[in-house]
Amino acid sequence: MKSDKISEAVVRRLPVYLRYLNELHLREVATVSSQELGQKLDLNPAQIRKDLAYFGDFGRKGIGYDVSYLIEKIRHILKLDQQINVVLVGAGNLGHALSNYNAFLKDNMKIVAIFDAYTPKVGTKINNLVVQSMEELTATIKEFGIRIGIITVPDVEAQDVADKLISSGIEAILNFAPTILKAPPHIRIHTADFTTDLQSLAYYLDNGKEDADHDEA
């Protein structure tokens, strides 16, 4: 698996494939073609074949992909066959929403601790997790072997939180604060900013009729 050659766009499509494959598996569908996947996911079948070929030779001509086998492989590629502990910093509205979101609890990825810098929030409970003070952050990350951090603090506090997460040993960050975080090159940061999502949507408002691709990037 040559990770350095695989673009982020490909990696970001894998969970999308996985979700639909899980759906097929629940419906007891044994095989699926790249054509069917493409139709359902609004993607070019050749693109799907190319994406999956980065990781191995999973499809069989005329038969397609074995659903269970491909699920197992993608889960392995995405490391969803490991338990990955996640910490959330920022127990505001968005932090509440994320920790409530049941999708998080799937696939061995789990928020195991919540932190907030605001004293009155410390000690309150969100989904069976007690909000902890920032002083306990490093010790908790080490104790639970937490590898991913989610930042849902206001933008002015985000860099400080990122620095604390990184110095405590976090390897990857999902940042919801509308700001660009600086981090050493070995730390992976994804920004989940719905402001930019909304703004890029607006671009398509009058171009929609000519440019009809969905989520192709």
Next chain:
Amino acid sequence: MKSDKISEAVVRRLPVYLRYLNELHLREVATVSSQELGQKLDLNPAQIRKDLAYFGDFGRKGIGYDVSYLIEKIRHILKLDQQINVVLVGAGNLGHALSNYNAFLKDNMKIVAIFDAYTPKVGTKINNLVVQSMEELTATIKEFGIRIGIITVPDVEAQDVADKLISSGIEAILNFAPTILKAPPHIRIHTADFTTDLQSLAYYLDNGKEDADHDEA
């Protein structure tokens, strides 16, 4: 402006450029080079020049980009110089978080109505907006000329809500439900699914040392 040639990846980077340009403008910085932009945004300067060149000849050799002029141009490209009304469907935790998020209120894009199918929520207030029942959806969209819809309902309800938004005249949807929505080709759908964000982050956990690009897709 040949919208059919511009990839979604480019369009999605424009709001990121804009945010930093606004920051420079506040600091009264008059010009910026693609090198400075690239360093701040963790992007290749050549990529930035190429992105901006799709839309016009904004930069001047040896001087760089005029910050105010580029802000004005990007705002125009992203249609942020228009008032764009947004509707939110789903007044749960996530809907609350999004409607509270002050970033939404910038740049003339505004949530002007909130809907929920759950009767006890109808009539409650979120940030000065009264949650309305789904029966009023079409009339409200037409009355306010709403063009973008945000879906924050559970995944099983998302397609039904999307269909209602589209038949009411919505042109673009930001979908937070962890499901793939079907829509006619002239409707633009972006999926803001932090489950896939998290899952694609996990991919990089052990590859981080070799593969250090941030958000390059």
